Amino acid sequence: MLASVITGFGGTELFAVAEIPEPVPGPGADVVDVTLAGVNYADVHRRRGEHEKPPLPAVLGADVVGRRRSDGRRVAALLRSGGGYAQVAAPLRRYTVDIPDSVPDEQALAVLEQGLTAWHSLHTLGRIDGDDLVVVTAGAGGVGHLAVQLARWAGARVAALASSPAKREAAIALGAHVAVDSQHPDLGTAVSRALGAPPTLVLDSVGGKTFEQLQAALAPFGRIVAYGVAGDVANTVAVDDLMTTSTGVHGFWLQRVLDDEELYRSSAARLFHLAGRGVLRARIGGRYPLAGVGQAHADLESRATAGKLLIDVRRLT
Template sequence: MRAITMKEFGGPEVLQLTEVPDPQQRPAHHLIDVHRAGVNYADMHVRNNDYISPVELPYIPGNEVVGTAADGRRFVGLTRGGGYAEKALVHHRTAWAVPDDITDEQAITLALQGQSAWHLLFTSAELKSGQTVVIPAAAGGVGSLAVQLAKQAGAKVIALASTEEKRRLARDLGADAAVDSGSANLTEEITEGAGGPVHVALEMTGGPVLPAILGALAPHGRLVVYGYASGQMSDLPSRFLIEKSITVSGFGLPNLYSDRDALPTSIEALFGAVREGWLKPVTGGVYALGDASAAHSAMAARTHVGKLSLDATR
């Protein structure tokens, strides 16, 4: 089969289209013909060799696929690598049958980024109706879904995005205010948009953005950290946390893979929301499998909106 293989770490150019043996069927797994493979920030960290969980080379990236099993059923599923390929194995516990009225393009947004958005808001942050929430990268894959989920839950949404085009999209998706994530006065602009300190904030940028968001939290506020897209980790100011009694938690979706209820519950809720029409996945671009390096370049440049994916059939 064709697959994107990394034989070294580095820039997008290390993502090479190669011929590799087909994966062999294993117990408790579906072997699927991949239609779409999701592209995520985690894949960039793997490529740069700065991911939290190191990988061994040679390596096929990709943790999110949608495709068809031998019996004709469509599945969307989560993998631990191996997704950038024409065929992939997905464990029964992290694979879900896709309803006929959900397209491949919709499904590929939901398995990793959709469920991340869901559990960030409702499991980790425990967001409630009437609360105010800050959502970073609000025009991206996780962010664009989180804006809609939070708004539907009755929260006031403050979106962060780097360009006016992206801020406009966030407002169109339901954000009550949209703030330039690169502002030198980020704390002040968040609190102004929110009408005061906020109850909940998500954070995936790192660097100077994290302390700026912390500054906008109200006493007893909650911060959930789920990434460091800037490539910079940030130290948490413990004195500041104590003074405002702020709760900080980390989030990584793989920690829910062994939970028999969490992911089945969220994926069914997401399918239902798309079916009802109020959750609208945003597609930022579909690249041929061999153009994985171009997809990574677009993600690194942050020129895209919504979900990036690879079409493994071309």
Template sequence: MRAIVMKEFGGPEVLQLTEVPDLERRAGHHILNIHRSGVNYADVHVRGNTYLAPVELPYTPGNEVLGTTPDGRRFVGLTPGGGYAEQAHLHRRVAWEVPDDITDDQAVCLALQGQSAWHILFTAAAVQPGECVVIPAAGGGLGSLAVQLAKNGGAKVIALASTPEKRRLAADLGADATVDSTAEDLTGEILEAADGPVQVGLEMTGGPQLPAVLAAVAPRGRLAVYGFASGEQKDLPLHLLMEKSITVSGFWLPNLYADRTALPASMEKLFSAVRAGRLRTITGGVFPLAEAATAHSTLAARTHTGKLSLDPTK
């Protein structure tokens, strides 16, 4: 079969299309013939050797896959790598059969980014109806879902995005206000949009945006941190955290993989929301498997909206 194999860490050019042996049966796993492989910032960290888990080379990236089993059942799920390929092992505990009325492009948005958005909002940050929440990268795959989920949960949503197009998308998805994430006085812009401090701030850049969002959080508010897409990892100011009694939660989805109820329950809610028209998935681009490097370059350039994925059938 064909797979993207990294033999070294580095830029997108290290993602090389390679012929590798077909997969053999493994206890507790499905073998999936992949139709979609999700492209995520986690894959960028893997490629650059900055991922939260160690990676041994040679390595095939990809943690989010959708496809069919040999008997024709369609699953979406999560893998510890190996997703950028024509086949993948998918552990039954993190595999969900896709309902017939959910498309491939809808389903691939949900396994990693949808589940992450759900649990960042409602598990880590414990967003409650009536609270005001700041959501970064609101035009991206995770952010666009988080805007809708927070709004559906009764929150007031302040969406951050870097371009007018992405801010218009966030507004169309239900954001109460949008803010240019590149604004010089980002804290001031958030406070103005929210009419004061916010109860919840989400943060995934790790760079200058982190302290700006934190400064807009109200006393006894919460900050949920789930990435460092900028490549920076700024320290949090302990004085401010104590002064305002702010609770900070880190979030990494694999810590829920062993929970037998959390992910199945949230996946069912995500499927139901898509089916009912309350959750709109945004497809930002589907690339042939051989163009994985182009997909990574597109993700890094942040010129797209919504979800990027690979189609290993092409």
């Protein structure tokens, strides 16, 4: 099979298409003939060798759709050890979900990893309700553009952050009430002004100064859910400040959902249901051939993209 392989950690030029053996499924794994693989910001961290370093040579890629070889059914799957940028994958059966007929492949792929992150950040941790004033960082991004739609669907007033006018327009088109420049020097004031009052719920995937400013802007009893550090600076939190401001900080990692198969399957089914009804509509921000994985990474990390990026693994160039 063909795969996009890295043999070192660093820049986007490291990706090379190679003919390699198909993965051998371990115990409890399925073989899937992949049609589309997703690109996630976590793949950028892995390519750079940040956080966790996969053994080399490595095939990155954490989410796929395709046909399960054993029964020919259309499935979506998460791959916790990579292997997505390839024509065949071997995901664990417990991370493999059937796709309903009402949901096209690309929508299923876009709403699984990123939709679960948005859903659990908003609902399980954020306890969103219709009175909330919500801020979504990277509000046109893969997770963010789904969070904007889900927050709006929950009845909240939503401010999306994005770094270009085109992305802010995209976030508004997806349902954000207002959009704010993510590089505004005083983000706290800017979002409170845009929402008409301080935010009560913030979803943060950027960290660093973005987290700091948005946390400080929270209304009393507000909460911030941190699920990413795209800005590469992790924050520490002063618990005494949380007491005086009466605010909360949550962290989210999708692995904790995957650890609970029932929670994973039920929330994936809910997202597919919403996607099937058109309540949740993933925007496809780019479709690249297998030889274009490096370009997809370059576009993602240069903050040029809106929505979900897909690799068409059956197309070489």
